[in-house]
Amino acid sequence: NSIFFLFKVDGKTIKAQIWDTAGQERYRAITAAYYRGAVGALLVYDIAKHLTYENVERWLRELRDHADQNIVIMLVGNKSDLRHLRAVLTEEAKAFAERNGLSFIETSALDSTNVDNAFQNILTEIYRIVSQKQIRDPPEGDVIRPQNVEPIDVKPTMNSDGVRKQCCQ
Template identity: 55%
Template sequence: MGSSLYDDECDYLFKMVLIGDSAVGKSNLLSRFTKDEFRLDSKPTIGVEFAYRNIKFGDKMAKAQIWDTAGQERFRAITSSYYRGALGAMVVYDITRWQTFENVKKWLHELREYGNRDMVIVLVGNKSDLVDSRVVNAADGQSFAQLEDLCFMETSAKDNLNVEDAFLHMITKIFEIASQKSLEAKENEATNKQVLDGRKEIIYVIDEVSATKQTSCCTS
């Protein structure tokens, strides 16, 4: 993976954000997806970090830029800039701590206040490997996701369970929306071309086309 923000060989650059309470496993989900690494002694994130992974869709290459931020309130001053330009969000809770699940409502409110209204959102119940410590059932997460029209998956960054699927679902939905917007923009451009006096051609500037509303998915 290159270190530049945008590489010539990439057709799309997608910004995504990870949100949720401190210590729910956001950083380990990110490192598992981008580097296939997991650290049991992972330290709390301070400020903002991000990582990349390139994903190929047919003949198109998308660079996924995934941002990870501290869950602690004292680091939340960067909220609006953190969400700016994000096309997808993963809201993470810890299945062994009920309060982290309760706080998903707060994170969703913040996301909808500062984020793009067409953002693809995936709800993730992490640490599914800790079955003996579970306090949030999969059915609880699934019911909440259906209520809020979100995709839902349970993951284990430690056991590498559903991590790839959760991220790839989000990135694939973003790609589908971006491709549809690109297609609609080209169709509108063709429609709005007008020839004057048989000689001069004027191309009107096209307003951004609204993204198609994402469909929800729920998998336990």
């Protein structure tokens, strides 16, 4: 399932296509195809079900194996409204995220706590990285660069008196 969202980052409108595989096994065969073009990923687990948190490591490994090395990844503990059923400690998830270079946030889809923040944070980080890359490596457009060409040394021409000739006179 996919859906498009529009977000504002630094005054610019960003269109994001979000794919939700819900961690289901039936999507595993096709996820590699989605990873190839992905610039960001939310690894979401249920704070009330430790097994979903345990699967995060496998999903992270899969992402790192198939996605671009610069993909921005955020670990998201969902259902923070179920504090009384918490099975995954915030500190445990935060430490995992830190060890693996991920950002981290807890959300609640039920009461909308931090949901917009999660998307805004990851899209802002993606935008920052893409903008820096474009500054470092500006797009070349339709410019064709020659390959394996030897440089030519052009020397000024001299007249018979040994004086450099003037051009275009």
